Amino acid sequence: xxxxxxxxxxxxxxxxxxxxxxxxxxxxxxxxxxxxxxxxxxxxxxxxxxxxxxxxxxxxxxxxxxxxxxxxxxxxxxxxxxxxxxxxxxxxxxxxxxxxxxxxxxxxxxxxxxxxxxxxxxxxxxxxxxxxxxxxxxxxxxxxxxxxxxxxxxxxxxxxxxxxxxxxxxxxxxxxxxxxxxxxxxxxxxxxxxxxxxxxxxxxxxxxxxxxxxxxxxxxxxxxxxxxxxxxxxxxxxxxxxxxxx
Amino acid sequence: xxxxxxxxxxxxxxxxxxxxxxxxxxxxxxxxxxxxxxxxxxxxxxxxxxxxxxxxxxxxxxxxxxxxxxxxxxxxxxxxxxxxxxxxxxxxxxxxxxxxxxxxxxxxxxxxxxxxxxxxxxxxxxxxxxxxxxxxxxxxxxxxxxxxxxxxxxxxxxxxxxxxxxxxxxxxxxxxxxxxxxxxxxxxxxxxxxxxxxxxxxxxxxxxxxxxxxxxxxxxxxxxxxxxxxxxxxxxxxxxxxxxxxxxxxxxxxxxxxxxxxxxxxxxxxxxxxxxxxxxxxxxxxxxxxxxxxxxxxxxxxxxxxxxxxxxxxxxxxxxxxxxxxxxxxxxxxxxxxxxxxxxxxxxxxxxxxxxxxxxxxxxxxxxxxxxxxxxxxxxxxxxxxxxxxxxxxxxxxxxxxxxxxxxxxxxxxxxxxxxxxxxxxxxxxxxxxxxxxxxxxxxxxxxxxxxxxxxxxxxxxxxxxxxxxxxxxxxxxxxxxxxxxxxxxxxxxxxxxxxxxxxxxxxxxxxxxxxxxxxxxxxxxxxxxxxxxxxxxxxxxxxxxxxxxxxxxxxxxxxxxxxxxxxxxxxxxxxxxxxxxxxxxxxxxxxxxxxxxxxxxxxxxxxxxxxxxxxxxxxxxxxxxxxxxxxxxxxxxxxxxxxxxxxxxxxxxxxxxxxxxxxxxxxxx
Numbered sequence: 001x002x003x004x005x006x007x008x009x010x011x012x013x014x015x016x017x018x019x020x021x022x023x024x025x026x027x028x029x030x031x032x033x034x035x036x037x038x039x040x041x042x043x044x045x046x047x048x049x050x051x052x053x054x055x056x057x058x059x060x061x062x063x064x065x066x067x068x069x070x071x072x073x074x075x076x077x078x079x080x081x082x083x084x085x086x087x088x089x090x091x092x093x094x095x096x097x098x099x100x101x102x103x104x105x106x107x108x109x110x111x112x113x114x115x116x117x118x119x120x121x122x123x124x125x126x127x128x129x130x131x132x133x134x135x136x137x138x139x140x141x142x143x144x145x146x147x148x149x150x151x152x153x154x155x156x157x158x159x160x161x162x163x164x165x166x167x168x169x170x171x172x173x174x175x176x177x178x179x180x181x182x183x184x185x186x187x188x189x190x191x192x193x194x195x196x197x198x199x200x201x202x203x204x205x206x207x208x209x210x211x212x213x214x215x216x217x218x219x220x221x222x223x224x225x226x227x228x229x230x231x232x233x234x235x236x237x238x239x240x241x242x243x244x245x246x
Numbered sequence: 247x248x249x250x251x252x253x254x255x256x257x258x259x260x261x262x263x264x265x266x267x268x269x270x271x272x273x274x275x276x277x278x279x280x281x282x283x284x285x286x287x288x289x290x291x292x293x294x295x296x297x298x299x300x301x302x303x304x305x306x307x308x309x310x311x312x313x314x315x316x317x318x319x320x321x322x323x324x325x326x327x328x329x330x331x332x333x334x335x336x337x338x339x340x341x342x343x344x345x346x347x348x349x350x351x352x353x354x355x356x357x358x359x360x361x362x363x364x365x366x367x368x369x370x371x372x373x374x375x376x377x378x379x380x381x382x383x384x385x386x387x388x389x390x391x392x393x394x395x396x397x398x399x400x401x402x403x404x405x406x407x408x409x410x411x412x413x414x415x416x417x418x419x420x421x422x423x424x425x426x427x428x429x430x431x432x433x434x435x436x437x438x439x440x441x442x443x444x445x446x447x448x449x450x451x452x453x454x455x456x457x458x459x460x461x462x463x464x465x466x467x468x469x470x471x472x473x474x475x476x477x478x479x480x481x482x483x484x485x486x487x488x489x490x491x492x493x494x495x496x497x498x499x500x501x502x503x504x505x506x507x508x509x510x511x512x513x514x515x516x517x518x519x520x521x522x523x524x525x526x527x528x529x530x531x532x533x534x535x536x537x538x539x540x541x542x543x544x545x546x547x548x549x550x551x552x553x554x555x556x557x558x559x560x561x562x563x564x565x566x567x568x569x570x571x572x573x574x575x576x577x578x579x580x581x582x583x584x585x586x587x588x589x590x591x592x593x594x595x596x597x598x599x600x601x602x603x604x605x606x607x608x609x610x611x612x613x614x615x616x617x618x619x620x621x622x623x624x625x626x627x628x629x630x631x632x633x634x635x636x637x638x639x640x641x642x643x644x645x646x647x648x649x650x651x652x653x654x655x656x657x658x659x660x661x662x663x664x665x666x667x668x669x670x671x672x673x674x675x676x677x678x679x680x681x682x683x684x685x686x687x688x689x690x691x692x693x694x695x696x697x698x699x700x701x702x703x704x705x706x707x708x709x710x711x712x713x714x715x716x717x718x719x720x721x722x723x724x725x726x727x728x729x730x731x732x733x734x735x736x737x738x739x740x741x742x743x744x745x746x747x748x749x750x751x752x753x754x755x756x757x758x759x760x761x762x763x764x765x766x767x768x769x770x771x772x773x774x775x776x777x778x779x780x781x782x783x784x785x786x787x788x789x790x791x792x793x794x795x796x797x798x799x800x801x802x803x804x805x806x807x808x809x810x811x812x813x814x815x816x817x818x819x820x821x822x823x824x825x826x827x828x829x830x831x832x833x834x835x836x837x838x839x840x841x842x843x844x845x846x847x848x849x850x851x852x853x854x855x856x857x858x859x860x861x862x863x864x865x866x867x868x869x870x871x872x873x874x875x876x877x878x879x880x881x882x883x884x885x886x887x888x889x890x891x892x893x894x895x896x897x898x899x900x901x902x903x904x905x906x907x908x909x910x911x912x913x914x915x916x
Binding site: 011031032038039048050056061063064078085125131134136140144158228240 | 293296297300311312313315316318320321330332365368369370371372373374375376377379380382383384385386387388405406407410412417418419421422425433456485486487508510519520522523524525527528584607608638653654657658660723724772774816823824826827
């Protein structure tokens with residue numbers, strides 16, 4: 001198929017950006033979206049232009065690095081996938097596709113489609129861990145039974161890949177789905193209880209400090225999340241925060 | 247230089263304990279005066295950085311990604327082995343040790359593997375304490391599954407995302423230390439050279455990938471934990487950024503590179519579909535627990551399927567060749583990866599491949615769905631369930647076990663794997679070769695360590711499933727923190743290592759000159775053009791089966807390609823900005839050298855072992871007829887290569903492998 005791409009080009013964080021049009025031809029429906037971008041970049045290099053910078057790595061939907069905003073949706077029109085797993089069969093011959101970086105004040109653009117998501121790391125530094133030494137002198141793992149239900153729910157929350165689609169999708173640029181998932185994982189496990197109050201207070205405080213907005217229960221984040229992280233995690237985070245205040 | 251493995255004396259089961267009892271320690275108050283650089287933040291690097299920081303050292307950690315959480319360890323799916331024997335099915339430290347040495351085709355170092363098996367149980371305890379949500383059974387205890395090449399259930403898992411959860415565990419441990427100021431984290435930084443002072447590793451040159459700035463960082467010791475070099479094939483299951491640059495740069499500065507030709511070919515990958523393809527996607531080997539692998543028995547059916555006249559589900563049971571069950575009745579579909587991969591290639595080479603390219607076999611879940619469905623009907627007291635009911639009940643069980651893998655397959659191939667069998671084909675996955683290290687995990691350069699996939703030590707010529715995660719975390723959490731302390735105990739009076747010295751000047755100049763060359767060379771071909779060509783040579787001539795003539799041709803072709811690269815490569819953009827093409831150019835330049843050493847090593851190793859099938863070395867008769875033939879008399883050694891300029895001039899050093907606790911036997915899975 002032949003496509004027109006409208007892509008956000010921006011030299012660096014200080015430069016002014018703009019949308020630029022490109023044409024690509026002979027795109028196979030079996031290609032992934034990023035392979036289509038590879039084709040475009042080869043074409044640009046051959047023509048002596050600078051290729052489009054975009055973040056990507058594992059191309060298996062698990063590292064959370066790819067972060068494109070395609071036709072007004074984080075990770076594009078398919079559900080439950082990252083951009084690297086979006087396939088060109090979702091598009092039609094002759095389509096015009098708009099490609100932008102994730103937009104949020106807390107995710108400044110570094111270049112073209114590459115944004116800085118280290119705000120997520122700093123939220124984790126504020127408490128996204130259990131304070132246990134890595135010595136291996138811990139008790140036997142089966143000494144504290146964990147119900148299958150709790151373990152599965154913790155796993156569902158822990159499945160978050162930290163891609164930031166929730167923030168990019170939210171009209172308030174809220175990071176609550178991400179933070180809620182992290183808080184939930186530990187809140188559901190017995191190992192996470194001792195520090196639970198400090199953890200949620202510190203992570204939420206850091207989240208606010210980074211300039212993320214608040215949640216207004218629109219639910220767009222859940223719909224666009226490539227890993228199907230549930231809004232329940234936001235409710236659980238709020239409950240944990242309430243508990244921590246008293 | 248003679249290779250000294252520094253393996254402690256004494257019985258194998260006491261070596262590690264005795265060693266730990268007698269090494270030099272660094273007083274806690276002195277640790278804060280010692281700096282350690284850790285390059286790479288996957289399972290090995292992340293766990294090492296966290297633990298060293300926790301012990302009190304000042305750690306500087308580097309990764310090329312935007313966050314340590316994205317290291318490619320995250321993509322490991324199936325699980326992690328540990329000799330816990332929770333199942334009571336006969337597991338033990340010795341048995342895990344035995345399986346790993348045998349699985350590696352007797353080409354790993356016994357003492358290292360025993361230590362790995364010994365600390366494996368601690369890893370699970372550690373990770374559970376960190377909040378890693380491993381799968382549990384209904385009683386609340388940890389669940390296990392089985393993997394290829396073993397007869398016990400010792401694999402712990404977190405759905406099909408075990409690597410992700412273990413990495414996030416190590417990442418959380420790092421976060422705790424970053425918050426305390428004990429780890430300085432350098433995201434989006436790439437190590438481009440190591441700096442040696444008086445023969446010791448004392449720092450690195452790194453490039454800030456956002457600004458392009460070249461930085462100097464000093465330390466008392468340097469740890470390389472940058473993973474494997476599977477991307478030398480261009481198409482592999484590795485992440486796009488996975489590279490060999492750090493490992494190759496230290497090789498050029500004196501670290502020997504061991505067994506480069508040992509690459510694991512993973513049997514359960516999604517087959518390639520076109521020339522544009524950028525990488526291959528792996529699906530967990532755990533699928534072989536329930537999937538049965540087959541191709542049609544008759545050539546007419548193969549042709550009918552390829553031409554779309556028949557569907558795989560049209561073939562009856564006796565029209566199918568379940569070739570693994572036929573050839574290896576004891577292990578069946580759970581033979582080790584090298585055996586499963588070679589068997590698939592053998593059937594496809596014989597013309598029985600089931601897709602358009604002829605490079606695919608079926609992985610079929612129909613009988614598992616039926617078996618689970620019937621079992622569920624019994625459990626739920628459903629009398630005379632309809633076929634549809636059995637299917638629905640069985641599908642739910644399979645979905646609970648492998649749901650995310652099935653979803654991933656469907657997204658990529660656009661076919662429902664519950665209804666029609668998956669198509670799979672082997673692909674390059676993990677590299678067992680790597681930087682040579684001694685028992686202390688130190689390279690042939692003083693103070694320079696190498697851990698995880700980047701080193702060579704624990705997996706021999708092949709890697710069993712669920713053993714890579716185990717090695718990464720064992721090295722980082724439990725081995726290196728002891729062994730490096732023994733070395734650093736000599737550095738308590740050294741003080742800060744200055745970076746304004748001639749050694750740093752020289753290393754930095756070398757790095758800058760190379761970058762300047764790339765951005766100023768006005769060639770015609772992109773970096774990917776060269777990478778793809780290299781990959782094709784590697785797959786055709788240094789792939790799953792190799793022969794003398796092909797390997798000699800490969801060496802000559804890679805050399806020629808490398809020369810062309812340095813004349814005609816084209817890198818747009820400048821050095822002082824984010825420039826992904828420039829990053830790739832440096833990495834591919836290194837792959838173009840590593841690839842040639844790879845072929846040279848494969849040429850030298852005139853025996854079949856592990857994933858390395860040498861066509862000249864095959865069993866001619868007996869029960870093992872047609873299987874790979876290992877040659878212990880001549881090749882029971884580690885091939886450690888010393889850099890001498892051109893890869894073709896590398897000098898071979900041999901570490902003879904001694905097997906005192908395991909008898910060298912033919913590996914049979916019949």
